[in-house]
Amino acid sequence: MAYVPLADQDDPHALHDPHSFITKYVWSQDHKVIAIQYGGTAIFVGLIALGLSILMRLQLGFPDSISWIDPAFYYQAVTMHGMIMVVYLLTALFLGGFGNYLIPLMCGTRDMVFPFLNMLSFWFYLLSVIILLASFFVTGGPAGAGWTLYAPQSITAGTPGSGGGMLLMLISLAVFIVAFTMGGLNYVTTILQARTRGMTLMRMPLSIWGIFTATVLGLFAFPALLVSAIMLGFDLVLGTSFFMPAMMQLGEQSTQDGGSPILFQHLFWFFGHPEVYIVALPAFGLVSDVIATHARKNIFGYRMMVWAIIAIGGLSFLVWAHHMYVSGMNPYFGFFFATTTLIIAVPTALKVYNWVLTLWQGNIRLNTPMLFAIGFIFTFVHGGLTGLFLGNVIIDVPLADTYFVVAHFHMVMGVSPVLVLYAALYHWYPKMTGRMYNETMGKVHFWCTFLGTYAIYLPMHYLGFLGVPRRYYEMGNTDFVPATAQALNANITIAAIFVATAQVLFFINIFMSLRKEKDAVGNPWGATTLEWQTPDTPPKHGNWGPELPTVYRWAYDYSVPGAKQDFIPQNEPGEEYEKTFHTRGHS
Amino acid sequence: MSLYRQVTEKPWDQVGLPDGIEARPTFQVPDQKVALVLFVIVACVLFSLLTVSYYLRIAWGAGDWVPVSEPATLWVNTGVLVACSAVLQWSLIQARRQEAIRLTSMAGLLFLAGGLLTLVFIAGQYAAWQTLIGGGYTLQSNPANAFFYLLTGVHVLHLAGGLWVWTKALFRMSSGADAGDSRLSIELCTWYWHFLLLVWFGLFYVLSTT
Incomplete structure (x- = not known):
């Protein structure tokens, strides 16, 4: 079978266009609906985590003013606040929400390459959230050993939520990782394989580069969390001792002994540090596009920005133990990880300079x-x-x-x-x-x-x-x-x-x-990227009407000298450029 | 345009369509194959981390490691898994020769046999577990045992996932799916089984040398 690129296939949605409310808004395979489902769920749990942080602050600012905040609840609030914010809000909202919404629109495709898998990804995510929230209602309450779940503390009797709450936390994380893997395979494959005509890799908006690199990081980093969650779960439920050292509890020698708590810390932070960049890289990408659009200037140093994203992504796997300087590990490790940590500041600083230089002399709105x-x-x-x-x-x-x-x-x-x-x-x-x-x-x-x-x-x-x-x-x-x-x-x-x-x-x-009434302005900001050029606002199922857009230029043609407007959309051929591949030169 | 040229071009300098009008995926292969390769990389990371944990638990643990004496069944199971891969590869070769692929055709039958042999492998692993438990090598008694069950278990779970896809492919074949689709299913399953065979070689080596 000869391979037909997705962009050249007939509209695949003509066959399974949703008709009923259920297929349109609940069991939807449309990336935009899934994005909003992801986003809504993430913001909902985020609000719970926000509420927990306020309770923590009340205890700290005005000790004992609320009688039912006892030490156990305080630790559980700390733990759940951290875990929800990092994993279930930020990761899910950036990649599940914005990734889903923007990838097909910015790359000019009708949908993700595996829409069914995409739908499954959301439902697994929702399941993981439900399991996590269920842990509030089990005996002993939710996990309470800090979001890092350090063994042996997290699964030792006496720690708040060390039983059922901890087990539900680990199950929920495992389900989340399955959901993320399904979504992540989809995002990466879509970006690599399904871009529309003319959308070369270096014409992709930085949002896509950020989401792409973060997804690759996630696919490599989440297995470490899965491994530590499985092994910790074994220690908790089955009585193995992967991480459990010999301990005295209430004057009695514990049955588990010989395990290595520091092994857990290494595994956790091998996930945990890339996780920081899984959250940060999509943010870098999105903010680059927002700044360029509203400063009416091309992003300063586009190629440098792309390579900085990739360099940060690569380096993020070499810095994890800077979270463990006080864990008692070999001091030479500390020296190595301090060095890599300072090196990662270089591409990060490049990005900051480039944002500021994009603003420089821009027509800032x-x-x-x-x-x-x-x-x-x-x-x-x-x-x-x-x-x-x-x-x-x-x-x-x-x-x-x-x-x-x-x-x-x-x-x-x-x-x-x-x-x-x-x-x-x-x-x-x-x-x-479709509204302002x-x-x-x-x-x-x-x-x-x-x-x-x-x-x-x-x-x-x-x-x-x-x-x-x-x-x-x-x-x-x-x-x-x-x-x-x-x-x-x-x-x-x-x-x-x-x-x-x-x-x-x-x-x-x-x-x-x-x-409000729909304003129905398709491109209120005068932006160049493809998602603002859709025939309908909000975009309909299949995004592009009968024909897919063709991309003739990069994503940042703002304030081009001699152009009619202060932006030229990516799908605008321009009179003199219609047929051939043209080099603009440096005149 | 090569991948290298794509990522080194100066996009602000170029207006128009490079390389004609047709859309260009980054890799000229079906999307499913890209996704499978990605998944295999992710699974590699998972097994590598498990193996690293295995060695670190030996190094950093309290010296309580008592090596498992692997039951001889494992050698038989290894042979069965090699046979799985070989039969699936044969099925793929047949599928490339055949015009139409039905369940009753050579390719279909070999594909079916490959999956059934995998079930034999899984049963064999279960038997090995029973032997170990019978010999007192329980999960709790030593970290070496715990790792043995964990590593073999995760490997079997990956095979089970493969069997789920295999079942779906069989159903599609029996309901007369397009030959191209069936050929792709057989190819992807074969690749995945080869990968899991390599993983098993690695795990078997690690488990039997420590």
Whole structure:
């Protein structure tokens, strides 16, 4: 059978176009519906994790003000907040949500190459979320040993949720990994094989490069989590001792002994560090497109941006043990991983310079997506620089397990990706719904979120310098911490409640705007990429009407001298270029 | 355009259509084959990590490692798995010669036999487990045993996944699917079985030398 590229096949959707409500919105195989299902589920669990963080903050800022927050619940809230935010919100929303929505539209295909697998991916994801949430209702409650689930603590009796809650957590992670693998194979294959005519690899928008590389990272990194989850599950349920060392419990020698807890840490962080970039790389890609569009300039150093994404992806597998400087591993390891950690800062810094240089002398439109994108540059530089502190063994040792670490990773992989998510949600909202959001409300939302998160995390750095330990339910006899630290903690809590409340503006905005008349403007931003050139807004099933688009140029033809408008869409041939492949030259 | 030229071009310099009008996938093979190769890479990562954990548990554990004495059944099972791969390869060769592929044709029957032999392999692994348990090598008693059950179990699970695809392919063949589709199914299954055979060689080596 001769191979026919997907783009040249007849419209495959004519055969299974959905007719009923169920096939259209529930068991849908349309990538746009699946994207919204993924996104909705992720935001829903994200809100639960946000609520847990507020409860934690209430305990820290105003100790014992809520009587039912006991130490066990506090640890469970810490654990579930971390795990949900990192895996079930950020990974799922960037790759399952934006990956699903943007890959076929930006590459110019009608759908993913395996639509059924794509649907299955979402349902497995939903199942994993349900299993995770079910752990709130089992005896002993959900897992409570921190999101890193370090053995032996996490499965030792006496740790909150070390029984059923932990088991459900591990099962849920395994199901999530199956879901991610199904989705990931789909994203990579679609990007490699199904791009439309003229869409060469280097004409792909940076969003696609970010999502592509992050998916490849995920496919390589999640098996490490699967291996550690399976082995930890064996230790928990079947009484093996992969990770369990000899321990004394209540004066009795444990039956499991001889295992290696540090093996678990290596396996976990071999997943855990690439996971940071699984979240960050799609954010880098999306924010690049938002910045270029609203600065009306081509992205500065496109090729450098692509290679930086790939370099960061490769290096991210060589830095994992910088999370383990205080674990008692060989000091030479620490030296090696500190070096690789500092090296990974180079491509990352290149990207930051290129964003700033894209803004330089641009015709900047300070609308809501652009504000969030610029806010991201601030928070990312901030969190990235503290990362250089912590990447050095000698500085990390005193700062490890203090609030400095909490401030660092929330700045760099909490606030920064979330700002990009908002930038992207506002930016693509008109395409997803056919309606414009309320600009004023969006801007208020931005300033509350941006300034509010600084009010939360900037003081945490100082708490860290004071030596305030993280993950403590309350301060005990810690004389080295001055009493003013408590005042700072109370302020942080107030700021956190303020920021959490401000997110209501986002939901009011998107739901109120849904009730408006359809504006039906296909390309409100004057963007060049293919998703803005669809015949219908929001795009119909199959995306492109009878004929697929043809791509004649790269994704960043903004403000081209001599052009009629300040942007030229990717599928615009241009009079002089119609037939032949043309080199523009450097005149 | 070669992959190297594609990723080194200066996209801002070029307007128009490179290499004519037809759409170009990155690799000139069916999408299913790309996805299978990707999955095999992911599975390689999984088995590598399990193997690394195996050696690290020996190195970093408390010296409690007591090697398993592998039952002789494993040699028989290895032979069966080699036979699976060989029969499937034969089926693929037949499928490439045949115009139409039916379940009752040579290719179809060999394909069926390959899957059935896999079931024999799985039964053989189960028998090996029973022998070990009978000999007192229980899951809890030693990490070497635990790893033995874990590694062989994960390998069998991968074969079971392959058998699921195999079953679907059989159903399609018996309901008279397009010959091209059936040939692709047979090819993908054969590749996957060869891969799992190589994994088994690796695992068998690791398990029997430590």
